[in-house]
Amino acid sequence: xxxxxxxxxxxxxxxxxxxxxxxxxxVQPNTILAIFGPARGGKTTLxxxxxxxxxxxxxxxxxxxxxxxxxxxxxxxTDIATLRRRVGMVFALPVALPMTxxxxxxxxxxxxxxxxxxxxxxxVQSALQSAxxxxxxxxxxxxxxxxxSGGQQQRISIARVLALEPEVILLDEPTAALDPIxxxxxxxxxxxxxxxxxxxxxxxxxxxAGRIADDAAFFLMGECIEAGPASQIFxxxxxxxxxxxxxxxxx
Amino acid sequence: xxxxxSQLVAFAGLWFAASLTIVILAIIIMYILAQGLPYxxxxxLTGRPLEQGREGGIFPTILGTLALGAVSLVLAVxxxxxxxxxxxxxxxxxxxxxxxxxxxxxxxxxxxIIFGLFGFIFxxxxxxxxxxxxxxxxxxALMVLPTIIRTTEEAIxxxxxxxxxxxxxxxxxxxxxxxxxxxxxxxPGIITGIILSFGRAVGETAAVIFTAGTxxxxxxxxxxxxxxxxxxxxxxxxxxxxxxxxxxxxxxxIISILAINVLANALITRSVSRAVRR
Ligand SMILES: Nc1ncnc2c1ncn2[C@@H]1O[C@H](COP(=O)(O)OP(=O)(O)O)[C@@H](O)[C@H]1O
Ligand SMILES: [Mg+2]
Numbered sequence: 001x002x003x004x005x006x007x008x009x010x011x012x013x014x015x016x017x018x019x020x021x022x023x024x025x026x027v028q029p030n031t032i033l034a035i036f037g038p039a040r041g042g043k044t045t046l047x048x049x050x051x052x053x054x055x056x057x058x059x060x061x062x063x064x065x066x067x068x069x070x071x072x073x074x075x076x077x078t079d080i081a082t083l084r085r086r087v088g089m090v091f092a093l094p095v096a097l098p099m100t101x102x103x104x105x106x107x108x109x110x111x112x113x114x115x116x117x118x119x120x121x122x123x124v125q126s127a128l129q130s131a132x133x134x135x136x137x138x139x140x141x142x143x144x145x146x147x148x149s150g151g152q153q154q155r156i157s158i159a160r161v162l163a164l165e166p167e168v169i170l171l172d173e174p175t176a177a178l179d180p181i182x183x184x185x186x187x188x189x190x191x192x193x194x195x196x197x198x199x200x201x202x203x204x205x206x207x208x209a210g211r212i213a214d215d216a217a218f219f220l221m222g223e224c225i226e227a228g229p230a231s232q233i234f235x236x237x238x239x240x241x242x243x244x245x246x247x248x249x250x251x
Numbered sequence: 252x253x254x255x256x257s258q259l260v261a262f263a264g265l266w267f268a269a270s271l272t273i274v275i276l277a278i279i280i281m282y283i284l285a286q287g288l289p290y291x292x293x294x295x296l297t298g299r300p301l302e303q304g305r306e307g308g309i310f311p312t313i314l315g316t317l318a319l320g321a322v323s324l325v326l327a328v329x330x331x332x333x334x335x336x337x338x339x340x341x342x343x344x345x346x347x348x349x350x351x352x353x354x355x356x357x358x359x360x361x362x363x364i365i366f367g368l369f370g371f372i373f374x375x376x377x378x379x380x381x382x383x384x385x386x387x388x389x390x391x392a393l394m395v396l397p398t399i400i401r402t403t404e405e406a407i408x409x410x411x412x413x414x415x416x417x418x419x420x421x422x423x424x425x426x427x428x429x430x431x432x433x434x435x436x437x438x439p440g441i442i443t444g445i446i447l448s449f450g451r452a453v454g455e456t457a458a459v460i461f462t463a464g465t466x467x468x469x470x471x472x473x474x475x476x477x478x479x480x481x482x483x484x485x486x487x488x489x490x491x492x493x494x495x496x497x498x499x500x501x502x503x504x505i506i507s508i509l510a511i512n513v514l515a516n517a518l519i520t521r522s523v524s525r526a527v528r529r
Contacts, residue, residue, distance in 0.1 A: 051420070053416065053419065053420055056415065056416060056419055057412070081422040081423070081424055082422070084419065084420055084421070084422045085421075085422040088420070088421070089420045091413070091416065091417070091420075093413065095411075095413045095414065095416075095417050097414055097417060097418070097432065098414075098435075098436060107418070107421050107423075107431070108421035108422055111418075111421060111422050111423045111424075111427050111431075112422060157417075160417075160421060161420075161421070164421060164422060
């Protein structure tokens with residue numbers, strides 16, 4: 001099977017600091033890849049590179065390639081807005097924009113130029129349903145999204161990405177700020193979503209990686225120590241450092 | 252014990268400074284209102300000045316003030332907000348932006364009389380605008396531009412980075428991001444800058460006399476000369492025409508500025524709650 005995403009000898013540095021060192025990884029379609037490891041391992045940098053969000057603000061420099069369906073996302077002439085619609089990102093902290101629930105979810109389609117009210121309504125409804133939030137908010141779509149709880153706001157973030165009708169969803173510790181019940185809801189939603197999408201997640205902890213991942217990659221200080229099927233990584237890691245991290249000896 | 256003591260002293264000192272400021276401000280306002288308000292009536296507000304303002308009302312100067320304030324803001328707001336958006340959202344810090352910021356900051360420190368002189372030489376004389384709303388408005392626009400740029404920049408900087416990332420992450424272009432995220436959230440701060448600028452423009456005398464003139468007619472076009480309330484007040488007082496009418500004009504000026512502040516504040520609150528609901 002051809003991979004949905006292929007990361008090929010990819011390196012990233014912020015000034016002199018090497019955040020990612022020659023990473024090569026593949027993500028198969030309709031699977032969940034968990035990138036896990038201790039803080040400062042480069043997980044966020046890799047996720048943000050995959051839809052070129054690293055280019056906002058003070059950018060670092062990269063080398064190597066990231067291929068989406070075989071096309072290098074850094075190739076000259078690539079439309080960044082289109083790339084970001086195909087590869088959506090959910091951040092660690094829930095951020096609802098200061099507008100209504102409806103307008104938050106309709107934001108991406110509107111930026112793409114969708115004007116028709118009924119089309120927007122359909123998109124918003126199905127996005128909220130897939131994010132397991134529809135039942136909770138369907139009768140107050142016109143209220144400020146920032147009035148929702150943290151867990152609900154994070155599902156708004158997911159719905160917002162789903163409304164883009166993306167192909168890949170990136171999630172950077174999406175449950176880091178959430179309680180166990182909200183976390184469970186989001187994990188459940190993700191398991192459903194992989195039928196339709198390819199998902200790359202930096203999980204909140206090893207347990208979460210174990211619960212939802214098909215494949216896993218262990219990152220330490222900018223290196224990908226090992227990668228493979230989650231069943232193998234979490235039961236029979238090949239590298240000593242992976243084993244130490246999984247069994248909680250450091251991290 | 253010692254920490255608590257110094258804490259108390261600091262609190263008392265700051266409290267005293269704050270109260271003193273407010274008391275002084277209140278005394279000035281009360282004094283002018285007390286001196287002026289007895290002479291303010293409908294005829295004063297709607298009548299034309301007679302005998303250089305010794306008799307009659309100040310209607311043309313009220314119109315002149317509003318018109319000049321409006322012209323200067325219409326020119327300065329788009330330019331200033333645009334410049335601030337450009338500096339904050341479209342450029343990275345570079346020697347060029349440093350020079351531009353240094354320029355606006357220097358402009359803020361230039362005395363208004365210098366703006367007046369420049370406006371007179373350049374707009375009035377060189378560009379043949381003569382004393383007019385346009386020449387005065389352009390001059391005042393230059394004068395308040397730094398305020399608008401600075402306050403807008405501050406307001407834009409206060410918009411959370413996370414909002415921008417969400418917007419870009421959802422495929423927004425830079426201008427879409429600015430339009431849907433930065434400007435709506437920076438609006439209250441921008442309006443504060445506009446109010447400050449309006450206050451400065453309508454309170455200015457030196458630069459206005461040089462560029463908009465002192466004509467007591469009702470302005471009929473953008474090229475009419477005009478006299479603002481502040482200028483009227485100044486001339487009445489300095490030329491000893493009528494101190495009573497001068498104070499009355501001052502009272503009206505103060506009340507209108509207060510009214511505009513209150514109005515603009517209400518506007519901000521409304522637009523913000525609308526922005527949040529939207
Ligand atoms: N904006 C940035 N500027 C400079 N260095 C950064 C920036 N973001 C991350 N880094 C550095 O890159 C390395 C990887 O960080 P990150 O990608 O955030 O890892 P993780 O998400 O695994 O914690 C860290 O050493 C971090 O200090
Ligand atoms: Mg991180």
